[in-house]
Amino acid sequence: MSHIIDRRKNDKGKSTGNRQKFLKRVESQIKKAIPDIISQESIKDSSTGGSVKVPVRGLDEPTFHHDPKTGKKQSVRPGNDKFSEGDRVPKPKGGGGGGGRGKGSNSPEVTEDEFTVVLSREEFLKYFFDDLALPNMVKKLMDSTDNFEMRRAGYTRDSVPSRLNIKTSYQQSLGRRLALKGVLDKKLALLEEQLSLATDPQLKSTLTEEVEKVRRQASTLPFFEDIDLRYNNFERVPIPVTSAVMFCIMDVSASMGQHEKDVAKRFFTLLYIFLTRQYKNVELVFIRHHTEAKEVSEEEFFNSRESGGTVVAPSLKLMEQIMRTRYDENWNVYCCQASDGDVWSKQDATECKQLLLENILPAIQYMAYLEISNSPRESDLWQAYNRISDDDSFSIRQVYEPFEIWPVFQGLFRKRSVA
Amino acid sequence: MTDKEKYRAMFCDPNWDYETLQAADEVISRIGQEYLKLKIYPNQIEVVTSEQMLDAYALTGLPTSYPHWKFGKDFVLNQSNYSKGRMGLSYELVINSNPCISYNMENNSTCMMLLVIAHACQGHNAFFANNYMFLDWTSADSIVDYMAFAREYVLRCEEEHGEEEVEKVLDAAHALMNYGVDKYRKPSKLSALEENERLKKLTLIRHENYNELWRTLPKSTAELETGALDEGRFPKEPEDNILYFIEKYAPALPAWKRELVRIVRKVSQYFYPQGATKVMNEGFATFVHYHIINKMFEEGYLNDGFMLEFIKSHSGVLYQPEYSSKFYSGLNPYTLGFNIFMDIKRICQEPTEEDKAWFPDLIGKDWLDQVLYVMENFRDDSFILQYLSPKVIRDMKLFTIIDNEGEAEFEIGAIHNERGYRRVREQLAAQYDRSSHIPNIQVTRVDRHQTSKLYLTHYMQRDRKLETKSARQTMAHLRYLWGFPVELHSKNKLGINESSFEIK
Numbered sequence: 001m002s003h004i005i006d007r008r009k010n011d012k013g014k015s016t017g018n019r020q021k022f023l024k025r026v027e028s029q030i031k032k033a034i035p036d037i038i039s040q041e042s043i044k045d046s047s048t049g050g051s052v053k054v055p056v057r058g059l060d061e062p063t064f065h066h067d068p069k070t071g072k073k074q075s076v077r078p079g080n081d082k083f084s085e086g087d088r089v090p091k092p093k094g095g096g097g098g099g100g101r102g103k104g105s106n107s108p109e110v111t112e113d114e115f116t117v118v119l120s121r122e123e124f125l126k127y128f129f130d131d132l133a134l135p136n137m138v139k140k141l142m143d144s145t146d147n148f149e150m151r152r153a154g155y156t157r158d159s160v161p162s163r164l165n166i167k168t169s170y171q172q173s174l175g176r177r178l179a180l181k182g183v184l185d186k187k188l189a190l191l192e193e194q195l196s197l198a199t200d201p202q203l204k205s206t207l208t209e210e211v212e213k214v215r216r217q218a219s220t221l222p223f224f225e226d227i228d229l230r231y232n233n234f235e236r237v238p239i240p241v242t243s244a245v246m247f248c249i250m251d252v253s254a255s256m257g258q259h260e261k262d263v264a265k266r267f268f269t270l271l272y273i274f275l276t277r278q279y280k281n282v283e284l285v286f287i288r289h290h291t292e293a294k295e296v297s298e299e300e301f302f303n304s305r306e307s308g309g310t311v312v313a314p315s316l317k318l319m320e321q322i323m324r325t326r327y328d329e330n331w332n333v334y335c336c337q338a339s340d341g342d343v344w345s346k347q348d349a350t351e352c353k354q355l356l357l358e359n360i361l362p363a364i365q366y367m368a369y370l371e372i373s374n375s376p377r378e379s380d381l382w383q384a385y386n387r388i389s390d391d392d393s394f395s396i397r398q399v400y401e402p403f404e405i406w407p408v409f410q411g412l413f414r415k416r417s418v419a
Numbered sequence: 420m421t422d423k424e425k426y427r428a429m430f431c432d433p434n435w436d437y438e439t440l441q442a443a444d445e446v447i448s449r450i451g452q453e454y455l456k457l458k459i460y461p462n463q464i465e466v467v468t469s470e471q472m473l474d475a476y477a478l479t480g481l482p483t484s485y486p487h488w489k490f491g492k493d494f495v496l497n498q499s500n501y502s503k504g505r506m507g508l509s510y511e512l513v514i515n516s517n518p519c520i521s522y523n524m525e526n527n528s529t530c531m532m533l534l535v536i537a538h539a540c541q542g543h544n545a546f547f548a549n550n551y552m553f554l555d556w557t558s559a560d561s562i563v564d565y566m567a568f569a570r571e572y573v574l575r576c577e578e579e580h581g582e583e584e585v586e587k588v589l590d591a592a593h594a595l596m597n598y599g600v601d602k603y604r605k606p607s608k609l610s611a612l613e614e615n616e617r618l619k620k621l622t623l624i625r626h627e628n629y630n631e632l633w634r635t636l637p638k639s640t641a642e643l644e645t646g647a648l649d650e651g652r653f654p655k656e657p658e659d660n661i662l663y664f665i666e667k668y669a670p671a672l673p674a675w676k677r678e679l680v681r682i683v684r685k686v687s688q689y690f691y692p693q694g695a696t697k698v699m700n701e702g703f704a705t706f707v708h709y710h711i712i713n714k715m716f717e718e719g720y721l722n723d724g725f726m727l728e729f730i731k732s733h734s735g736v737l738y739q740p741e742y743s744s745k746f747y748s749g750l751n752p753y754t755l756g757f758n759i760f761m762d763i764k765r766i767c768q769e770p771t772e773e774d775k776a777w778f779p780d781l782i783g784k785d786w787l788d789q790v791l792y793v794m795e796n797f798r799d800d801s802f803i804l805q806y807l808s809p810k811v812i813r814d815m816k817l818f819t820i821i822d823n824e825g826e827a828e829f830e831i832g833a834i835h836n837e838r839g840y841r842r843v844r845e846q847l848a849a850q851y852d853r854s855s856h857i858p859n860i861q862v863t864r865v866d867r868h869q870t871s872k873l874y875l876t877h878y879m880q881r882d883r884k885l886e887t888k889s890a891r892q893t894m895a896h897l898r899y900l901w902g903f904p905v906e907l908h909s910k911n912k913l914g915i916n917e918s919s920f921e922i923k
Contacts, residue, residue: 002444002462002540003518004437007471008525014474015494021586022491059492062594062892064858064877064885071883073822076847078750079741080818080834087831091822117495118502 026059026117150234159231173228177221184218243281244332244365246271247319250301251339253290253310260372263399264338265302267370271336285322289315291344295322311344312381313351320359333364341371341379349384357388367394374400423719430715431722435529440464443533444540446720450711451541456787457707459544460559461518464536466525473497475512475522479690482520483566485573485682487589513539515547515693517559530728537711542704549795550699552692556601561611562689568611569682576675588676591896592662592683597857599662599687618678657861657876661897662687664862670871671902680900695798695853702756703794705736709757739815758811759802763789766808773809804848809840819846824882858885860907871903879911890920898922 023030083089155168191214195207248268250261272284286301287293293315323333343349361367369385378386382396389396426446429439444464451457467475477494478484510531513521521539523532547553558565577585592599658664662684666677693700712729715721721729739754740746766774767786775782781789793806812835819832819842832846833839849855864874875897877885890907898905906921 002448002464004440004444004464005466006437007465007467007522010471014471015477015491017486018477018488018491019494020491021486021488021582022495025488025492060889061489061590062889062896063597064860064890064893066856066858066883067886070824071879072824072881073883074819074832074846074849075822076750076817076819076843076850077742077747078739078815078817079743080816081741081743083818083831083834085831085834085836085839088828089820089831090828091826118499 023117023119030117030119149237151237153233153235155230156233157227157230159233163231163234165230165232168230169224169228172230173224176225176228177223180221181218184214188214188218243283243330244334245283245285245323245327247285247287247323247333247335248301249287249289249315249319249335249337249339251290251310251312251342252288253342255310255340255342256372260338260340261302263372263401264370267338267368267399268336271334271368285319287315287318287322289318293318309344310339310342311348312339313348313355316352316355316360320355320363323360323363335360335364335367336370337367338370338372339381340373341381343380346380349380352381353384353388356385356394361388361394365393369394369396371396371398372400373398427720427722430529430533430720431725433528433530435532439529440466440532440536443529443536446715447533447537447541447711450714450718451537451545451707454714455541455545455707455710456791457541457545458548459519459541460516460548462540462544463518463520464540465520465522467522468525469501472509472512472522472524473501480512480514481566482514482516482563483570484686485566485569485589486577487573487593488586489593511535511539513543514562515553515557515559515689516562517548519544519547519559520563528728530725531732533715534708534712534729534732537708538704541711542707543700545707546696546700546703546794549791550692550696550798551796552696552798556692557689564611565614565685568614569686572678572682576679580675585679587899588679589683591900592680594893594896595661595665595900596683596687598860599660599684600691601660601663601688602691602853621674653865653867654862657863659859659861660684661860661862661875665897665900668865669901672900676900692798695800698752698756698759698799698851699794699797699802700756701753702758702760703790705733705753705757706760706790709733741816755803755811755815758815759806759808760790760793762808762811763793763806765810771810777808778806799851800848803851804844807844807847809835812840812843817843817847819843854880858883873897873901873903873905875905875907877907877909879909879917882911884918885909885920887918891922894920894922 155165188211191207191211195204195211198204198207246268250256250264252261256264272282284298286296286298288296288301289310289312291309291311291314295318319335327333343352356367369381369389371379371382373379382398385394385396388394426442429435429442432439435443444462448462451459473494475482476497477490479490479493484490509524510527511521511523513519519540521535521543523535523539527535547559553559573585573589654664654668662680665672666680666684669677672680712721712726712733716726737751737754737757739751740748763781764786766778766781767784767789770778770782793802797805816835818834818839821830821832823830833842835843859878859880860875861878862873863876866872866874894905894907904921904923906919908919909917911917
C-alpha cells in the first residue's frame with residue numbers, strides 16, 4: 001500500500017548547512033570581490049535590499065578523466081541527414097574535438113568553470129563588516145542602561161498595598177481555605193465516627209469537646225492571611241538604544257569637483273550601511289556648506305553644485321543645533337565630514353577645532369573626517385583636526401581615489417577589543 | 420461504475436488534491452500489477468515544493484546525506500540556474516529504497532501527477548526492485564538508514580577532529596569516488612545497526628588486544644620468512660577498487676579516516692547501478708507510464724483533453740534533437756530506451772523478415788514476458804548490444820563519427836544501412852560501457868620494503884590519455900590518503916609508459 005505524504009509544510013532549509021560550508025570555502029574570494037562590488041554599485045543599491053553576485057572560480061572537483069583531445073574516439077549520433085560511410089568532415093576550428101558529451105536530461109550543463117554566488121543582503125553585509133566595528137559602540141550599548149522601562153514581571157509576596165493584585169490573592173486564599181478545611185473535615189469525620197462508637201461517658205465527653213473545637217476551627221478560618229497576598233511585580237528593564245543618527249557634512253564649494261563628491265558619497269554610504277546593520281533605526285541628516293551651511297535632502301546633497309569660498313564652522317554649528325533640538329540622549333550620534341581641506345582662514349579652522357572639542361565630541365559617539373585631496377601639503381583644517389584626533393572617538397584620514405576608501409574604512413573602524 | 424465516473428471527473432480536473440492522488444495511485448497500481456505484472460516495493464509518494472526539490476537534487480536524490488560543501492555547491496549552482504530559468508526541475512525524483520520514495524513537484528498538473536506516479540512509482544520502482552544490478556549492488560532496505568548513520572558519523576568526526584580535517588578526507592575520497600566500486604565481487608548488504616555494531620566490535624578488539632609489551636617482541640623467523648615472501652609482490656592481483664585498497668591497506672591512516680573513506684565508497688557503490696542502467700531505467704519507466712496511461716484511457720478513466728496533455732508531455736520527454744541541432748546534447752536516454760523496449764514489443768507481436776533473422780529468440784513470444792525479462796537481466800551496454808534493432812537504428816538515423824587525434828577531419832564510421840547496423844550497435848554499446856568514460860586505473864604495486872610508495876597503472880584504451888591538471892590534483896588527494904608517495908603510469912596497449920605522475 002502506498003503512502004502519500006504532503007511534505008510542503010516541512011522545512012526547506014535542508015541545504016543550508018552545506019551552503020554555508022560552500023560559502024566558507026569561497027570566503028576568501030568573496031572578501032576579495034567586495035571592494036569591487038562597492039565601487040561598481042550605486043549607493044542606493046548597496047544600502048537597500050537585494051542580492052549581490054560574486055563570481056567564484058576554482059571549485060572543480062578533480063577526478064581521473066580522459067583528456068578529450070587525445071586518442072581515437074568514436075561516438076554515435078542521431079539524425080543522420082546526409083552522411084554515408086567513409087565521408088570525411090572537417091573538424092570545427094578551435095573546438096575540442098568531439099564536443100557534445102552525452103548528458104542526462106536531469107543534469108544542467110555547466111561549461112564555465114566560474115559561476116556566480118548570489119549572496120543575500122544579510123550575507124553580504126556579514127562579509128562586508130566581518131572584522132569591523134565602531135569604536136565605543138559596544139560600550140555605548142552597554143552604557144545605555146541609563147534608560148529603563150518598568151515592565152510587569154509576575155507577582156511578588158511583598159510590596160506596597162497599592163500594587164495588591166486582588167484576583168491572585170483571592171485565588172491563594174481560596175486554595176488555602178479549601179486545603180485547611182479538607183484537613184479539618186477529615187478530622188471531624190474521624191472524631192464523629194469515634195464518638196458514635198464510644199460507650200465510655202468520659203471518653204464521650206472529651207470527644208464531644210474535641211468535635212466542638214474542630215467545628216469552631218473550621219468556621220473561623222480567616223478569609224485573608226498574609227501569606228495569601230500577592231502584589232504585582234515590576235522589573236526595571238534596560239532599553240537598548242536602537243536609534244542612530246548620522247550627520248553627513250560636506251563641503252560643496254567650487255573647489256569640490258565631481259570626483260571629490262563621488263569619493264565622499266562612497267564614504268558616507270559605507271558608514272550608512274554599517275549603521276543600518278547595527279541599529280534598527282538610522283536617520284540621516286545632510287548638511288552642506290560653502291560660505292554658509294544648510295540642511296538639504298540627500299538628492300540635493302550629492303547633486304546640486306554651488307560655488308564660492310569655504311567656511312566650515314557654520315556647518316558644525318548647525319549640526320550641533322540640530323542635534324540638540326531633534327535628538328535627545330536616546331540617539332547614538334555619528335558624524336561624517338568630508339572636505340577638500342580648504343578653509344577661508346586659519347581662524348575658521350581654529351573655531352572648528354574649538355566647536356568639536358567643547359560641544360560636539362562629548363555628545364556624539366564617533367566622528368570621522370575625510371580629507372579628499374592628493375596634495376602632500378597639510379591643509380589648515382587637517383592641521384587643526386590632527387591635534388585633537390585620537391582615533392578613538394575622532395578619526396581623520398586623507399584619500400583621493402575611490403579604491404582607497406575601503407582600506408581607509410577598515411582603518412577607521414577597525415575592531416577594537418572591548419576592554 | 421459510479422466510482423469510475425467519480426475518478427474520471429477527478430483526473431480530468433487540472434487541479435488535484437489528496438484524494439486525487441490516492442485515487443490515481445490506486446488505479447495505477449492496479450493496472451501496473453494486473454496488466455504489466457509489475458512487482459514493486461511499497462510506494463511513499465511525497466509532494467514537495469521547488470525548494471525542497473532543489474534540496475533533493477543537491478543530495479543527489481538521497482533523503483539525507485553527510486554534510487559536505489560539494490552538496491552546497493550543487494545547491495547554489497542549481498538554485499541560480501533554476502532562478503534564472505536556465506534549468507527546469509524535473510517533475511519527480513525517485514529513490515532506490517524500500518519503501519520506494521518519490522518526490523513529486525507540487526506544481527504538477529493532475530495529468531503530470533498521474534504520469535509521474537505511473538513513471539516513477541511503477542516504472543522506476545519496478546526497475547529498482549527487479550533489475551539484477553540493483554538487487555546485487557544496492558540494498559534498498561537499508562540505504563536511508565545507512566545514510567543517517569553516515570551523517571551521524573561525519574558530524575561526530577567533525578566535532579572530534581575539526582571540520583577542516585574531515586573535509587580534507589572527504590574531498591580526497593570524492594576525487595577517487597569512481598574507483599570505489601566492486602565491479603566483480605558483490606558487496607555485502609548494508610545496515611546502520613550492523614555498521615555501528617561492527618565499529619564497536621573493532622574498537623573493542625583493539626582495546627582488548629592492546630598491550631605495549633607485544634611491540635617489543637622480536638618477530639619469529641618463520642614470520643619474517645613468510646613476510647619476506649609476501650612482500651615479493653603486493654598486492655598479488657591488481658586492485659581496481661582504489662578506495663577499498665586505501666581503507667584496507669593505507670599504512671598510516673587513522674581509523675576514523677578509514678571509516679570516512681568507507682562511507683564514500685559505500686555511497687559510490689550505491690550509485691554504481693544508476694550510472695550503468697540510465698537508458699534502461701528511463702526507457703522502461705517511460706514504457707510503463709505510456710502503457711498505463713493508455714490503458715486508463717481505454718478503460719474510460721480519462722478524457723481526450725487529458726490525453727492531449729499527456730501526449731504533449733510524453734513527446735516532450737522523448738524529444739531527441741538531431742546531431743546538428745543547437746539543442747543537441749547527446750542521446751536522450753529516455754528516447755533510446757523507450758524505442759528499444761517498444762521495438763521488443765513490436766518484434767514479439769509483428770515480426771518482419773529482418774527481425775526473424777536478427778532476433779530469432781523473440782519471435783512468437785509473449786511481449787510482456789520478454790520486456791520484463793530484459794528489464795531484470797541487463798544493463799545499458801548489454802541491453803543495447805543485444806536488443807538495439809536495425810529498425811530503431813533506422814528510425815533514429817544513428818551513425819558513428821570517428822575522431823582520431825591528429826587528424827584534421829572526422830570520419831563517418833557507419834550509418835543506418837545493412838553494412839552499418841552491427842557496427843553502430845557495437846559502438847553504441849561500448850559508449851555506454853563504464854570503461855569508455857572512466858579511465859581504467861588500478862593499484863599494481865606497493866613498495867613495502869622501503870618507501871611504502873603506492874604504484875598505480877592506467878591501462879590506456881584507444882590511446883586516450885589522462886587530463887593532466889586534474890590527474891595531478893587527484894594524485895595529490897590520493898597522496899593525502901595514502902600518506903606516502905604515490906606514482907601513476909599510463910601504459911599503452913604495448914605496455915609502454917606514455918606518461919607518469921608522481922607525488923613525493
